[in-house]
Amino acid sequence: MSSEAASGMDVDGGAGRGGLTTAERTTIAAAVNAVLVHCQMASNDANFKAAIRARRKLLALPTTAQCLDVAAISDAVLEVCYAMGCGGFPWATPRWWVKRRTGGTWEDLRQCDDATDDYFKEKLRMSPRVFREIQETLSPLLQRRVTFYRVPLQPDHIIAYALYRWATGETYDSGTCSFGIVRASGITMVHDVTAALLTACPDKISWPTGLQKAVVLRAFADKGFPNCHGCIDCTHIYIDKPANANGEDYCDRRRRFSVQAQVVVDMNLRVLDVFVGYPGSVHDMRMLNLSSLWVRAESGQLFTGPPVMLPFGVRTNGYLLGDNGYPQSEWIVVPYGGLAQHPTKARFDNKQKTTRGAVERAFGRLKGMWRLFLRTHKCNMDSLPQQFVAVCILHNILIDAGVPFDDNLLWEVGPDGVRRRVDLGMHQPLRPVCMESSTGDALILRDALAERMIAQ
Template sequence: MRRLASGDSQVSVGAAFGVGQSTVSQVTWRFIESMEERARHHLVWPVLERMEEIKAKFEADYGMPNCCGAIDATHIIMTLPAVESSEDWCDLAKNYSMFLQVIVDDEMRFIDICTGWPGSMTFSRLLKCSSFFKLCEAGKRLYGPAKVSAENGEIKEFIVGDICYPLFPWLMTPYEGGSLSAPMANFNAKQKAATMLGARALSRLKGSWRILNKVMWRPDKNKLPSIILVCCLLHNIIIDSKDELLPDVQLPDHHDIGYSKENCKHVDSNGKIMRDIITAHIQS
């Protein structure tokens, strides 16, 4: 845990405990493997009763009816040996990185993650490669009871995301343009407040488990997803245990400093209709 929390090298961690680098490596991987095997129940899609609590909280706090969570993604930066260096892993900020996509609930708990993909991908492409996208498109996720608005129509379950994501009936992104109506601007304000939960959760993840916030030195790309998963599990365990971070734990201002914001132009026609229904419901 010291290695994951500090992000210090194996040599530095070993020196602090009076053991060698190889011992630190072995102990770290035994811990990671045991967490993967025994702690996965801390990162699951919520059951119906819990999801109803999440939706009620999103509506009470952010005015988003039937919202099930917020989506965001971050880059885990790494160095690669020259023999493994590839444009596939070189992102727009000219770093080698691996993507982590997360969906968070009202308490900034991760309820779905996708990782292992190159940081050179766009946010929208990463989404479409995830199992979450495939489940949503197949009607096997976000298919819970709709909220019936007598005047405006049914509001189905959805999540919120920034402009880097496409607009779908189950993924609400902001309105764009310079001359938005008052209802559109009101929707955007509420949607942005809810969306920020994802960014805050990722900042907390990287601030608490700093191995993800430092440049990873020549990681095994096949093992790095396990490190990321375990850090996400530990993040959730803190929340599940109702624990709090110490006040002196400094969190990064943003989880992806140095990266410009992408803008996805894809607008699904049914997604546009659903966004308008939600906007009208908020105003009524």
């Protein structure tokens, strides 16, 4: 059959069934040309050369009037397909070799009705408004380029997946069914959100200054501790046995594998300083000596405010409240301890323990909301510290936004069916640290605070 018989009738729209008229061909050509102009503006030199080679091959076809129309339309269709492949505009559906994404949790989170507020708080631990604020802050750091294989996930989807994993403690594999994310993509997205939080919100964890400092000092002064800047303690993040490390180093005194995190909080439960990453066998005092907090405090860079006068002529520039896992020093005040205590010492210890309870409540809120750090799980030892700091940033963001905490998150049902309080990983010291390193000035600071409580 000749080319005219095969194509001429349809193209000319004469006797052929479903042929194109001249007006229809003009409309198609105009639409295709508009797409091609847009695609060519975004193409590089190599793409232009490929398009020119394709056009030359088509122009080599026979030059009859009918075939010219066929060549022109075929050329246009070919270049549209070429533009789609180069990412000029996205594909309507994924390629056959690409795993199709499902809806599930993410599709439910995208619903725009009043019922989603509670669903957001259950899955992401925040309201839709706070989520949008975080999304606007992190989106410039998470925007991804359209590739040849698939349309990339949008920043809001990436952020939601990372929050969902931290909040529920799901593994990457179990998270696939809820978010349509394969394991490799999930790992990458969590790391990307972690890096974005550390880059965009480093000031969310900072030592109080200005008005914030005045609020912190006033809250502790109302509890009987003037010029106190915070409470310090450590928590264990339970992990599986590390693959490429000495397991004994990470085994704490409860014979569980863990990583230590040292945190300082204020009375509002905000994290002021965090230091994480050393094995669970490291003592709290050793963690303190290794941290930048120790260097800043010993060099006089941590407590820079005006001094406060206490009884016995004692002056203090500032201090933290700690448990007996730390020795009494000029900037860490610990309880007296002991069984048969003088009433003055007993009163001081009770007040110190009550006030220092802020750090336990902070760990309860932080780990209760972000349950991945409450459970034993496999982790990348290189990225775990960064992820914990990122969660501390989120912890402060939610406190500043006034997001309430549900105390039910501190309880769970065990394998035996019994409902019990979760383990926050806070190990009480077996015995007080030796006070031989404590100076006379350090001991008299505690006595002066105890005397001040009696006077009040």
